[in-house]
Amino acid sequence: MIRATRILRREHLSGGEIVDRVVLDSGARHRRRVGMRGEGGMRFLLDLPEAVVLDDGDALVLEDGRLIWVEAAPECLLEIRAASEHALRRLIWHIGNRHIPAEIGADAVWIADDHVLADMIRGLGGTAEPVERPFRPEGGAYSGGQAHSHAHGHGQAHDHGGAHGDGHGPHHHPNADG
Incomplete structure (x- = not known):
């Protein structure tokens, strides 16, 4: 081969x-x-x-x-937004506190689609809309720019860093559940 x-x-x-x-x-x-x-x-x-x-x-x-x-490949993700930059930073803190791989853009964050996390985000005043697009999670503090994640159960993941986002806009998935 x-x-x-x-x-x-x-x-x-x-x-x-x-x-x-x-x-x-x-x-x-x-x-x-x-x-x-x-x-x-x-x-x-x-x-x-x-x-x-x-x-x-x-x-x-x-x-x-x-x-x-x-x-x-396009993946089923949640696009997270907030009413202000401060509110989005607060949501990013809550996501990071759960060790969830995330792609952070200028005015949105993307994570793997998970209804428990979507409910948490909405409960904190943000929006969490299902989208389908490539996922490029951020690198971790010790990753040297390289990354992957291991799922550890519903709503939990363990991040080993990630690839960087490139600013490509999301494509909404018409049949995704929230």
């Missing part, structure tokens, strides 16, 4: 033969070594020296130089 042994970050991608793509959620984008299958059917082994976060637009470099495009 052919191996992908390095990553070409999107800002350095300037050519090369893209032969397939993988569409991965935020948890699956934190990898070191795993067998993968592209959307076009190409099977390969991701075999990196250490675990890294793959971001939307990166490419995996196969041993023969061909590339596999990485695409962030």
